[in-house]
Amino acid sequence: MILDDESFMRLALAEAEKAYELGEVPIGAVLVAEDGTVICAGHNMRETNRDATGHAEIEVIRAANKRLNRWRLSGATLYVTIEPCPMCAGAIVNSRIQRVVYGGLDMKAGAVHSIFNVLTNPRLNHQVQVTAGVLEDECVGIIKRFFSLRRQQNKKHNQVKRN
Numbered sequence: 001m002i003l004d005d006e007s008f009m010r011l012a013l014a015e016a017e018k019a020y021e022l023g024e025v026p027i028g029a030v031l032v033a034e035d036g037t038v039i040c041a042g043h044n045m046r047e048t049n050r051d052a053t054g055h056a057e058i059e060v061i062r063a064a065n066k067r068l069n070r071w072r073l074s075g076a077t078l079y080v081t082i083e084p085c086p087m088c089a090g091a092i093v094n095s096r097i098q099r100v101v102y103g104g105l106d107m108k109a110g111a112v113h114s115i116f117n118v119l120t121n122p123r124l125n126h127q128v129q130v131t132a133g134v135l136e137d138e139c140v141g142i143i144k145r146f147f148s149l150r151r152q153q154n155k156k157h158n159q160v161k162r163n
Helices: 006-022 056-068 087-094 135-161
Strands: 028-032 037-041 077-082 097-102 129-132
Touching: 006 037, 006 097, 006 135, 028 056, 037 056, 056 087, 056 097, 056 129, 056 135, 077 135, 097 135, 129 135
Parallel strands: 077 097, 097 129
Antiparallel strands: 028 037, 028 077
């Protein structure tokens, strides 16, 4: 059954919630085959695994490579709650993902529209179709909620340290 972009983005948001519960930056991703089958889903695991490459997109690409027993993910669509960073954009291009759908911009590290334009760069050997802004408010909202809580916790921690 082929679902629409919003339905798949809701699955990615559910993954972001899992990351939030783990204390990870709440970014989720879902990789979907051409026929609408979910290949795999994942979320940020950088803190949990103590791995700088543990971004949601990388976790999903690695899982898909293992599940499908191949490195090329041609025809697949990656749904991710926040605009991919340069590392993830490079992995997306190198894995030949056909399309990326993301929710919110990342004005500090975005490599699709915000800072860099990796996915559609004509100088690269593969270009990716991009759809931006799907469920943007929800995708950005969970990030804002996470960092707001983080700031509150840091403020309390610093007050306790001073006393």
